[in-house]
Amino acid sequence: MIDRLSWIAIYPEIVLLVMACAILLLDLFDKRPGRLLAYYLSLLTLLVLALLTASYAVGGQTVYGFGGMVVSDVMANWLKCFSALALLVTFIYGRTYVLDRDMLRGGEWYALGLLLLLGIFIIISANNFLTIYLGLELLSLASYTLVALWRHQVRSTEAAMKYFVLGAMASGFLLYGLSMLYGATGTLNIGEVFHAVQSGAADTRVLILGTVFVVSGLAFKLSSVPFHMWVPDVYDGAPTAVTLLLGAAPELAGFALAVRLLVEGLLPLALDWQPMLGIMAVGSLLLGNVVAIAQTNIKRMLAYSAISHMGFVLLGLMSGVVGSDTTLAANAYGSAMFYVVAYVLATLVSFGIVMLLAREGFESDQIADFAGLNKHHPLYAGIMAICMLSLTGFPPFIGFQAKLAILQALVNTGLPMYIGLAVFAVVMSLVGAFYYIRVIKVMYFDEPASTFSINVPLDMRGVLSLNGLALLVLGLVPGGLMALCARAAAQMLAT
Amino acid sequence: MAWLSLSIWTPIVFGVILLFLNKEEQVDLVRWVALVGSLISFAVTLPLYFGFDPTSAQMQFVENVPWIETFNINYHLGVDGLSVWFVLLTAFMTFIVVVAGWEVIQRKVNQYMAAFLILSGMMIGVFVALDGILFYMAFESTLVPMYIIIGIWGGPNRIYAAIKFFLYTFLGSLLMLVTFIYLYYASGGSFNVLDWQLLPEISSTAQTLIFFGLFAAFAVKVPMWPIHTWLPDAHVEAPTGGSVILAAIMLKLGAYGFIRFSLPIVPDAAHAWAWLIIALSLMAIVYIALVALIQPDMKRLVAYSSVAHMGFVTLGFFLFSDLGISGGIVQMISHGFVSGAMFLCIGVLYDRLHTRDIAAYGGVINSMPKFGFFALLFFMANSGLPGTSGFVGEWMVILASIKVNFWIGLLTATALISSAGYGLWMFKRVYFGAVGNEKVAGMSDINAREYFIMAILAVTVLWLGLYPAFFTNLMDPSVAHLVDQVHMTKLN
Numbered sequence: 006m007i008d009r010l011s012w013i014a015i016y017p018e019i020v021l022l023v024m025a026c027a028i029l030l031l032d033l034f035d036k037r038p039g040r041l042l043a044y045y046l047s048l049l050t051l052l053v054l055a056l057l058t059a060s061y062a063v064g065g066q067t068v069y070g071f072g073g074m075v076v077s078d079v080m081a082n083w084l085k086c087f088s089a090l091a092l093l094v095t096f097i098y099g100r101t102y103v104l105d106r107d108m109l110r111g112g113e114w115y116a117l118g119l120l121l122l123l124g125i126f127i128i129i130s131a132n133n134f135l136t137i138y139l140g141l142e143l144l145s146l147a148s149y150t151l152v153a154l155w156r157h158q159v160r161s162t163e164a165a166m167k168y169f170v171l172g173a174m175a176s177g178f179l180l181y182g183l184s185m186l187y188g189a190t191g192t193l194n195i196g197e198v199f200h201a202v203q204s205g206a207a208d209t210r211v212l213i214l215g216t217v218f219v220v221s222g223l224a225f226k227l228s229s230v231p232f233h234m235w236v237p238d239v240y241d242g243a244p245t246a247v248t249l250l251l252g253a254a255p256e257l258a259g260f261a262l263a264v265r266l267l268v269e270g271l272l273p274l275a276l277d278w279q280p281m282l283g284i285m286a287v288g289s290l291l292l293g294n295v296v297a298i299a300q301t302n303i304k305r306m307l308a309y310s311a312i313s314h315m316g317f318v319l320l321g322l323m324s325g326v327v328g329s330d331t332t333l334a335a336n337a338y339g340s341a342m343f344y345v346v347a348y349v350l351a352t353l354v355s356f357g358i359v360m361l362l363a364r365e366g367f368e369s370d371q372i373a374d375f376a377g378l379n380k381h382h383p384l385y386a387g388i389m390a391i392c393m394l395s396l397t398g399f400p401p402f403i404g405f406q407a408k409l410a411i412l413q414a415l416v417n418t419g420l421p422m423y424i425g426l427a428v429f430a431v432v433m434s435l436v437g438a439f440y441y442i443r444v445i446k447v448m449y450f451d452e453p454a455s456t457f458s459i460n461v462p463l464d465m466r467g468v469l470s471l472n473g474l475a476l477l478v479l480g481l482v483p484g485g486l487m488a489l490c491a492r493a494a495a496q497m498l499a500t
Numbered sequence: 501m502a503w504l505s506l507s508i509w510t511p512i513v514f515g516v517i518l519l520f521l522n523k524e525e526q527v528d529l530v531r532w533v534a535l536v537g538s539l540i541s542f543a544v545t546l547p548l549y550f551g552f553d554p555t556s557a558q559m560q561f562v563e564n565v566p567w568i569e570t571f572n573i574n575y576h577l578g579v580d581g582l583s584v585w586f587v588l589l590t591a592f593m594t595f596i597v598v599v600a601g602w603e604v605i606q607r608k609v610n611q612y613m614a615a616f617l618i619l620s621g622m623m624i625g626v627f628v629a630l631d632g633i634l635f636y637m638a639f640e641s642t643l644v645p646m647y648i649i650i651g652i653w654g655g656p657n658r659i660y661a662a663i664k665f666f667l668y669t670f671l672g673s674l675l676m677l678v679t680f681i682y683l684y685y686a687s688g689g690s691f692n693v694l695d696w697q698l699l700p701e702i703s704s705t706a707q708t709l710i711f712f713g714l715f716a717a718f719a720v721k722v723p724m725w726p727i728h729t730w731l732p733d734a735h736v737e738a739p740t741g742g743s744v745i746l747a748a749i750m751l752k753l754g755a756y757g758f759i760r761f762s763l764p765i766v767p768d769a770a771h772a773w774a775w776l777i778i779a780l781s782l783m784a785i786v787y788i789a790l791v792a793l794i795q796p797d798m799k800r801l802v803a804y805s806s807v808a809h810m811g812f813v814t815l816g817f818f819l820f821s822d823l824g825i826s827g828g829i830v831q832m833i834s835h836g837f838v839s840g841a842m843f844l845c846i847g848v849l850y851d852r853l854h855t856r857d858i859a860a861y862g863g864v865i866n867s868m869p870k871f872g873f874f875a876l877l878f879f880m881a882n883s884g885l886p887g888t889s890g891f892v893g894e895w896m897v898i899l900a901s902i903k904v905n906f907w908i909g910l911l912t913a914t915a916l917i918s919s920a921g922y923g924l925w926m927f928k929r930v931y932f933g934a935v936g937n938e939k940v941a942g943m944s945d946i947n948a949r950e951y952f953i954m955a956i957l958a959v960t961v962l963w964l965g966l967y968p969a970f971f972t973n974l975m976d977p978s979v980a981h982l983v984d985q986v987h988m989t990k991l992n
Contacts, residue, residue, distance in 0.1 A: 413681045416684070431677065
């Protein structure tokens with residue numbers, strides 16, 4: 006039963022797929038080395054997608070399509086809008102970077118990026134276990150290829166190999182878990198799984214075993230302990246533009262994945278999966294923050310920082326259900342969503358600055374490479390400082406509001422255990438503060454090792470400044486974005 | 501007029517403007533913009549004094565607009581007798597610091613001036629915020645400008661000092677954040693500080709936890725013994741202006757937190773743990789004063805003296821009497837002027853000889869008679885000489901403590917001797933006696949700019965010392981209200 010409504014639900018995906026193919030083809034006729042045609046077409050596509058999904062989201066409708074295979078609800082549309090924007094910013098930051106590194110033989114960089122986004126969109130919209138898996142594989146395959154795109158670099162190919170092996174294993178975990186859930190409930194549709202689990206007819210032992218595998222697969226995608234091993238190597242080994250591509254938009258997909266599987270499908274089992282998330286969160290916060298201190302490479306440092314931030318997201322996801330009471334759920338999941346968005350916004354800035362300082366034959370991936378940045382480029386030093394403070398969770402930047410949201414979600418459960426977790430998270434933030442402010446120290450207090458001569462294209466300079474400003478402005482007036490996330494979570498739970 | 505908002509945002513706006521004037525040749529412009537900005541910022545705080553109703557204990561000049569509705573956070577400002585003076589003090593000291601850094605600072609002048617102006621707005625935000633999250637944001641964000649100030653324009657070991665300063669205070673305030681969120685939960689979803697104060701019932705365990713959560717933030721900031729160790733390092737490495745603001749205002753943020761949060765919100769825990777605070781305060785007053793005595797570095801000496809004097813403040817607060825709390829607040833204001841002035845004096849010497857070693861000086865008064873006069877006045881004020889501002893607060897606290905317990909009073913009173921001891925001994929070694937060496941002999945006396953700052957501070961110190969009622973009149977009703985609150989039990 007494919008009717009008109011079904012098509013509406015996947016318009017963004019269709020646009021994306023068509024444009025990705027069109028760009029790949031049209032690029033064949035563009036002989037200029039800059040691949041400007043593909044660049045501008047990609048930006049246009051992403052802009053259109055962002056507007057389209059935003060207008061869907063404002064419309065507030067929940068539309069199911071293709072016999073319940075996909076769903077287009079408010080949360081999905083906002084997440085799609087944010088990931089399209091994140092990719093847009095990534096393309097702008099990465100343009101000269103990929104050009105300088107011979108990664109633009111053709112327009113694959115743009116086409117693969119768009120396909121990666123397509124995978125993200127499908128995950129976000131999925132309402133069926135198979136759709137989820139489909140989206141996940143598309144996302145993963147595009148990622149593996151992108152990591153290996155700088156093909157003469159041994160480190161990149163090595164990272165791609167590692168990523169592929171571990172990623173394939175994680176997909177296996179997830180698929181195995183999903184098959185168990187299917188065995189227990191007899192359906193692949195997430196809504197029906199929910200009802201089957203709630204009715205209590207399904208065999209609980211199989212369900213829980215399945216949940217364990219699902220959570221493991223999820224942990225890999227969310228880059229949380231103990232499935233985090235690939236993160237530092239891939240972040241470090243991939244060309245910085247690809248690192249940004251993997252570190253920004255896919256985090257939104259990871260969040261969507263968790264929400265679709267755990268919340269929409271397995272909410273009645275919350276008391277079983279919440280402790281698992283709790284352990285992962287504690288491990289991620291501890292390991293991410295402590296190991297990041299020892300890093301001298303900024304990309305590795307940011308990789309460990311990503312692990313620790315995912316710990317915070319998990320804390321938000323695990324504070325939705327107290328006993329059998331789900332009144333706090335909308336608040337908790339809304340907070341987690343806000344946290345992810347805030348994190349992605351800051352990640353864009355941090356890797357943007359790393360790419361800004363990189364030039365031919367020089368990656369500027371050591372923290373020491375930032376020495377004395379304030380002396381010659383106070384603007385960029387300021388933006389990076391804002392970004393680092395935001396990641397620390399320092400007021401008045403958006404990272405603070407995000408931490409506040411998560412902490413209040415934890416404390417609002419009223420359980421001593423959760424309040425203890427809040428204190429633990431806070432102590433870990435202090436550990437995190439040490440390595441973030443060390444970057445500020447290097448930029449502001451150290452003497453420059455060499456003179457920076459960086460010429461930044463106008464588009465990048467403008468977007469970077471806006472991006473940095475957004476960290477501050479959204480920190481000062483976070484009300485709108487917070488309300489948006491809360492509404493999205495509330496509506497997701499209502500259906 | 502929204503005077504409180506103006507007080508906060510005027511300096512911040514000027515600070516941001518300064519950040520964009522980063523060309524080398526604009527240095528003079530930068531200085532004048534900073535001066536005008538600090539003057540205007542001070543001017544907009546004056547209506548707070550003239551329009552203040554001294555008979556009321558209520559919050560005045562209240563502004564309250566919704567800010568983050570999801571969590572019921574409001575942009576809620578107001579002052580009462582406890583906080584009004586600190587707004588004026590902050591704006592005033594910022595002006596002093598801008599003048600004091602006039603030609604001393606040559607590197608990145610725009611960032612230096614901007615840091616102080618922005619810092620000023622944030623610190624005023626701490627004193628006037630009536631919403632927990634707003635308070636936290638202001639309290640926390642003051643760290644960044646000070647971190648930058650110490651790190652860029654500080655001494656040789658500045659990076660260690662800056663990071664130590666940052667991490668110490670950050671840990672404390674994070675625990676405060678969790679406490680605030682718990683209070684939000686306990687009060688049924690309100691971040692309003694006044695609502696928290698009116699919470700009718702909090703269990704004994706919860707009160708203790710809240711008390712120590714707040715204590716972590718405020719005690720580090722005050723700083724109280726034994727978590728004071730960041731302060732001497734920060735002071736020694738900071739540039740003169742940084743030391744002045746650190747001593748004059750930033751330490752007051754912690755002490756202010758005690759009377760705005762700890763005492764009224766958890767009165768029973770405050771009573772139960774008063775012995776601890778009193779013991780730590782006495783430790784600061786008696787022991788840290790002795791530590792100050794042996795310091796070879798002038799700044800370090802004054803830094804320890806600050807810790808000792810802040811001991812009076814916390815001691816006064818936790819005696820829970822009108823006299824003690826008023827005494828503590830007066831001591832805070834007085835210490836703001838006096839310690840600021842003392843750090844400026846050290847700055848004057850440092851600018852000329854580029855050392856802070858007491859041993860490198862001697863007989864300064866011979867080459868700098870005008871300066872010597874002012875320095876003596878401030879040292880006397882620091883020792884609590886009657887007629888100067890230092891006397892009033894210390895005297896009130898000593899009196900209040902004798903009423904509570906003779907021995908506490910006796911130990912407190914030893915401060916009058918020990919502070920005279922380390923102050924005068926250092927004064928003797930630096931200023932009196934034979935001229936120490938040729939460099940000292942060649943020092944030029946203070947110029948008009950320095951004379952102006954010294955004179956204006958000297959007048960304030962004497963004013964507060966001779967006519968303290970001018971200051972205490974405004975705070976009496978609020979202090980009485982606070983004493984009522986702290987004697988009302990929340991246990992049932």
